[in-house]
Amino acid sequence: MRPFTYVEGVSVADAAAAVHATPAAMFLAGGTTVVDLMKLGVLAPDTLVDVHRLPLGDIELDDRRARIGACVRNAQLAEHPEIRARWPVVGEALQSGMSPQLRNMSTVAGNVLQRTRCPYYRDPHSACNKRVPGSGCAARTGWDRDAAVLGTSPRCIAVFPSDLATALAILDAIIYTRRGDGGARRLPFDGFHRLPGDTPERETILDHGELVTHFELPDLALARRSHYFKVRDRASYDFALAAAAVALDVERGLVRDARIALGGVATRPWRCSAAEQSLRGKRAEPAAFRAAADLALADAVAGAHNGFKIELARHVITRALTELAIRPG
Amino acid sequence: MSTTSPRIGGFADRIDARSKVTGQARYAADVVLPGLAHAALVGSTIASGRVLGVDTARAEQAGGVLLVLTHLNRGPLGDLPNGDGDGLTADPRPPLADDRVHYRGQIVAMVVAESPEEAAHAASLVDVRYEPAPFVVDIDDADATRLADAPRRGDCAAALRAAPVTLDVVYSTPIQHPCPLEPHAAVAHWVDHDLVVHDTTQWVRGDQAVLARAFGLPRERVRVHAPFVGGSFGAKVFTAAHVLLAAVAARRLQRPVKAVLRSSEVLTAVGPRAATRQRIQLAAERDGRLLALRHHTRSHCATDRGVADLDPFYEPTSGVTRMLYACPHYEAVHDVVPLHLAKPGWMRAPGEATGLWALEGALDELACALHLDPLALRLRNHSSRDAHTGKPHASEHLRECYEQGAERFGWARRDLRPRSMRDGDAWLGWGMATATYPGNRDPASVSVRLDRERGRIHATVSTAGADLGTGMYTMLAVVVADALDLPLEWITVELGDTRLPPCPVTGGSNLTASTAPAARAACVQLRRRLLAFRRAPDESADWHELLSRAGLDQVEAVGTTDAVHDDARAHHSFGAVFVEVRVAPELGRIRVTRVVGVYDVGQVVDATTTRSQLIGGIVFGIGQALLEQLVHDPMHGLPVHADLAGYLLPTHADVPEIDVDWLEDVPDLAFNTIGCRGVGEIGITGVAPAIASAVHHAIGVRLRDLPLTPDRLLAALADASARPERAK
Secondary structure: OOOOEEEEOOOHHHHHHHHHHOOOEEEEOOOOOHHHHHHHOOOOOOEEEEOOOOOOOOEEEOOOEEEEEOOOEHHHHHOOHHHHHHOHHHHHHHHOOOOHHHHHHOEHHHHHOOOOOOHHHHOOOOOEOOOOOOOOEHHHHOOOOOOOOEOOEOOEOOOOOOHHHHHHOOOOOEEEEEOOOOOEEEEEOOOOEOOOOOOOOOOEOOOOOOEEEEEEEEOOHHHHOEEEEEEOOOOOOOOOOEEEEEEEEEEOOEEEEEEEEEEOOEOOOEEOHHHHHHHOOOEOOHHHHHHHHHHHOOOOOOOOOOOHHHHHHHHHHHHHHHHHHOOOO | OOOOOOOOOOOOOOOOHHHHHOOOOOOHHHOOOOOOEEEEEEEOOOOOEEEEEEEOHHHHHOOOEEEEEEOOOOOOOOOOOOOOOOOOOOOOOOOOOOOEEOOOOOEEEEEEEOOHHHHHHHHHHOEEEEEEOOOOOOHHHOOOEEOOOOOEEOOHHHHHHHOOEEEEEEEEEOOEOOOOOOOOEEEEEEEOOEEEEEEOOOOHHHHHHHHHHHHOOOHHHEEEEOOOOOOOOOOOOOOOHHHHHHHHHHHHHOOOEEEEOOHHHHHHHOOOEOOEEEEEEEEEOOOOOEEEEEEEEEEEEEOOOOHHHOOOOOOOOHHHHHHOOOOOEEEEEEEEEEEOOOOOOOOOOOOHHHHHHHHHHHHHHHHHHOOOOHHHHHHHOOOOEOOOOOOEEOOOOHHHHHHHHHHHHOHHHOOOOOOOEEEOOEEEEEEEEEEEEEOOOOOEEEEEEEEEEOOEEEEEEEOOOOOOOOOHHHHHHHHHHHHHOOOHHHEEEEOOEOOOOOOOOOOOOOHHHHHHHHHHHHHHHHHHHHHOOOOOOOOOOOHHHHHHHOOOOEEEEEEEEOOOOOOOOEOEEEEEEEEEEEEEHHHOEEEEEEEEEEEEOEOOOOHHHHHHHHHHHHHHHHHHHHOOOOOEOOOOOOEOOOOOOOOOOOOHHHOOOEEEEEOOOOOOOOOOOOOEOOOOOOOOOOHHHHHHHHHHHHHOOOOOEOOOOHHHHHHHHHHHHHOOOOOO
16 A cells, blocks of 8 residues: 545535645545555555545435435445335345445445456556556456456456446436536436446546535436346355346336346446337236346347356346336335 | 353353453454564565566665565575474475565565555565566366375276266366465564564464474474464465564564465465366166266366475365275376466365265266165265275264254155255255264373462363364363363463473364363373372362362373374264255356254264354355355466455355254264364365255256356256256
8 A cells, every 4th residue: 555645525625626636636435445445556546535524424305306415324325214215226236235344334425436346457467457548458368257248348348346326327316526626517327437448447427526425316206116136146245246226117017117227247337228118018027028138138248257147137137127016016 | 150060062151252252362463562563475476487686675765664575685594394293384495485486476575664554565666577487277277197196996997887877977176265264464573582473373383393494493492372363274284484484574673573464365375275176987786886986186286396295285085085985996096287376275174075075966966867865875875984994983873964964954855856846936955965074183282280279279271282263262171171070260271382282283173182182181180189188088079178188289280192093993073964955047046045964073072162163164165165266367377356355255144044963972982082073174074065966956957066156057057958968
């Protein structure tokens, strides 16, 4: 770990300005990703601006929306009764990931911004375009069993790990930020995470020094019938091999609207719009769900060891929708 | 507080539990000494080749740095011993011996600084230039060398040709790692030219021997402490390189030096369980009686030593396959494949955990092929003697284990056909396997001292052996409490110190069988001495009173145990393990939902810690079966996922309720005076094959490669639907 300067953020504006002013500065919230990667020598910020004591730790609710502070702990969000009732997919996604200790420590914004678990990204001596642009991609010729099958580029196949982000992808979430120059932005969740393309080192559309302050979940009728289903190697404290966040609006057995996003198989939270479209007006039953799942994976491309994820993701979508369709209420 | 004395075989509370849960127990990494300096290691970033140069200038100029050790300035160290009794190292050359690199992660430098953070930072500034050489890390990619030791009986080849039923299958196990939760750590310091080391070790006397040789000291001038060890499972037998380097640095700096490995370093530089490929050929009668068993193993070893020099270790898979079942014709062949990886070492039940994966899996296949109940097949081939040496087991109750286990599990209700039990959208399956582990015993000494203290008696039990967290403190206290009719509260146990009476390595499930009889022997001597002071033969034994009559404040005796020299009989523990799994085939998901294990381990000394050991072994087996594998990148030789978030160990959610029991009143009195055999390893044996057997029963798909991960299950299902399994 490189020596660094630690600064406690006094206000949102100051914190954003402080990072903005220092090219190698980073925000620190729960620390469960940044500190980990600093110890590994993957991240080497010269300044850490701690934002976890800023007044960004509240969940506010009214009939129209939920407003979730960036520094709300994942455990706090997962256990919130009204969030669980109105957006069940959020709590289910959070409960399916991390350990209780990590959920207690880590923040909502940190969760959405967490870095890939690709072993070559995490090893400072391996070629990785995400860590060192232009250095190559060791995963392509190496152990790619956990790598992405959707949204990959010749430069990067690293899978995006967040369960929460997969859930937020189907909820029309809005991200509010404060920029280092004092401005503020309102960013739709869809499009917040970038495809790797030629610049896998740039994971989101945030600028340097731009601090996420809040997430907004608009009230959404179909979100009340939403669900997260995840397959992983072990039964707890493990990242997804494939996961699906789904929501259904069904009337008299017919799908009026559907939402599907995949986790664990793509380079960013992966909304499956064509699959959603295909379900509208169809009977809410496994045959239609399977057809939608086929559409969702139509463009998947596997490497040497991760081909199983394509078939697995199809089953995960089908299973998630089927479980949701038979759920009472 | 209870003042009744516990008895051998009863449930005692762990006497070290309070000190552990309150943080009072001091582990090696907890040791803080005045002037303590901290070490950080630099691992090689190539898998094979040479170090061309090391630029330490930036590291040496970094804040707080005291010393940077490389092969260029490490200074002299004697050659290291590498045989039983003399201590063991993974590499007979001292660390930082020369410029050769044999695996990625090999220590190429060590930085010592005022703080761990400064040391870690400076370690990242050490600039090592390499000349890489070709390497191989895949056991299927390299040439093998056959070991000369090829146990055989009868004529296997002829029997395989002539038999009415044959089976020829290959089972594999990956590199798995003992991965103790306490990382390896050492604190070394020199006191008046004597070396004192606090280490995470299974063997303080082994450490002592290695360090004495390395530094040219008589043994008694090296003192090693390991009062508490936080798990080991075989990973802390070898004296590790960082221990030696910490002692080098401490001498150079004239300050104590602490080195604590990161979990990635434990997974990289501490030897794992070797990968194996095991071909099993079986020949049988149609009724299931075995005629021939041929067991051909490939396992990996390190590259940096000649194959002739491989001893003392290779994964000894055939130890169990040769002895377990009655079978007239047997042959085992073992090939070793040198790979550019840290030298493999011991991991809980080395040989049994791997060998039984292959043998029990093959037997399950044979049972299916013959439409026999897997348990009935085991009974048909039961042997009351070591099938290879022909020696009768001194105490063998395997059939009772099968019977009681089957009863507890409800095995009789099992339908032979796969896909016979459905639960919602999942399939249920039941499987079973035999468990076994040899009875091991080594020479050990235990002293028991009685002190008159403030009007009452206090016993102190001492031996150099290390408690790896398994319960040796409690076990010895129970033996002494039983022998002297003392409450546990009046007994102190001292362990893990070279100044205490000699004790062997804690390994091979040997320590209870070695030390419990020695402790009892010491108590017998004390009783004899003190009872002489009774006024009448029926006078109750009040040790305090008898000591005072003897005019003594203190009395001490040392009991010993000899090595096993029973040439006439064999000594093994046995068990039967039954498993239920729940399989969601389209999700590739296998979950263990029920485990029953019934064991014959001789006389149980302490039921609390025995139960823990057996359950822990089964949990270990679940990890072996479903989760654990250390994968190495073929292009770069690095272990991928070398941390505890990536090397998957079972969590609570992976472990169902486990029902373990053992046979009562089956002491192996020909083995030792208490009749006890160790329980540290038998729990893992048989678990993985029982799980695979249950998976086959659930969905009719045979998996022969560990671990049984979702990708493997999905691939096997796709394969099975392409080529439906033919009935024999």
